[in-house]
Amino acid sequence: MNTEQHSDATRQKILNVAADEIHLHGFQACSTSEIIKKAGISKGALYHHFTNKLELGYAVFDEVFAPKLIGLWKPVLEGNNPIQDMSQLFQEILSWTDCKMLTKGCPLNNLAQEMSPIDEGFRLRIGKIFDAWELSLTKALIRGQAAGTVKQEVNPKRAALFIMASIEGAQGLAKNSQDTKVFSEGIYGLIDYLKMLEAT
């Protein structure tokens, strides 16, 4: 491994460990010392790759959290049958036994709740992802209406926001109860709702 590859590996290791720590403790409560310890690197290494904790947080968001969410939703947001695609996505998520997402909360939503009121950089980043998610979902529902899979009387924008809210909310409730059943029950409720939107 040459120097550049090694440097990249160190950076990636920091990002991954930081992502875990932020997901677990939140951004403010996670400590750089803990990240250093768990990554097996030094303070010098961390501050060589990132100018400060905030920039590290932004990098974790941009390079770890955001791509993960976008990758997960890609099929739904690009297809013409959003209801079926979403139901399928949810089934897949529910099949992840022992997944941190189910009891540790959505990293996006965790960060949003914690940081958006106190840091504009985080707020804008999170807002950008949520807006893109909402817009894509709205468009997918409109395409579904055009394709005849979604009822015409559905308000696509409103329904998109409502769907997002119920997903994040279900994750939040599951996180508190530390019970994946709460999440799955919430998602089944969402699937019931989606069925009501389906054109007959």
Added chain:
Amino acid sequence: MNTEQHSDATRQKILNVAADEIHLHGFQACSTSEIIKKAGISKGALYHHFTNKLELGYAVFDEVFAPKLIGLWKPVLEGNNPIQDMSQLFQEILSWTDCKMLTKGCPLNNLAQEMSPIDEGFRLRIGKIFDAWELSLTKALIRGQAAGTVKQEVNPKRAALFIMASIEGAQGLAKNSQDTKVFSEGIYGLIDYLKMLEAT
């Protein structure tokens, strides 16, 4: 004002200021020094009334946050027409212009997201309230079915959880966007959903 009354007043002042600070910054990020400054009291006074920060947090939850939520939902949880009662409650909440609840998030949910993974005391307290909320809402929906205002095919428990999730989720999204319209649009989505549950 005698000694006892004055002591109670001090305690209440601490609780109210702490509730504001926790709501705004979260439990971990809010500082006792700031609470002391804003309450106009001394460190000695704070630690005379509360053994430590955690106990202060528990007291804020038990004596400020929880009663507020329960009081708000009382009509819905005790009536026989939950759908209409909820719609009315939401209309009332939406009419609160400039309310912290809309852009600062639900205090309950904020605390749940932040503290439930790392402190069992908070988790159990929050869980108790959420469980009570879910149970009461489920029972209200069942009474609604008995009274003929809610469709028979609705799964009450599942619907109750879904409603709670969408409310908390909508508040979360609104908090991030710092836009009350996001909250109201989410709530209108919920009202649309509730209409679908209504017996015709």
Added chain:
DNA sequence: GTTGAAACCGACTCATCGGTCTGCTACGTT
């Protein structure tokens, strides 16, 4: 008036935080 305890004050401690700085090491370049 004396006393005793509750209420309160605020300087202090100590741990930990994010962040800096000096210097070493190892590799790519010439």
Added chain:
DNA sequence: AACGTAGCAGACCGATGAGTCGGTTTCAAC
């Protein structure tokens, strides 16, 4: 082989956190 720099190590720094503790005030009881 010599040199320069990217990558990294870790001791150190000031700020701030929660929490302590000896002292003072106030008031009710006797």
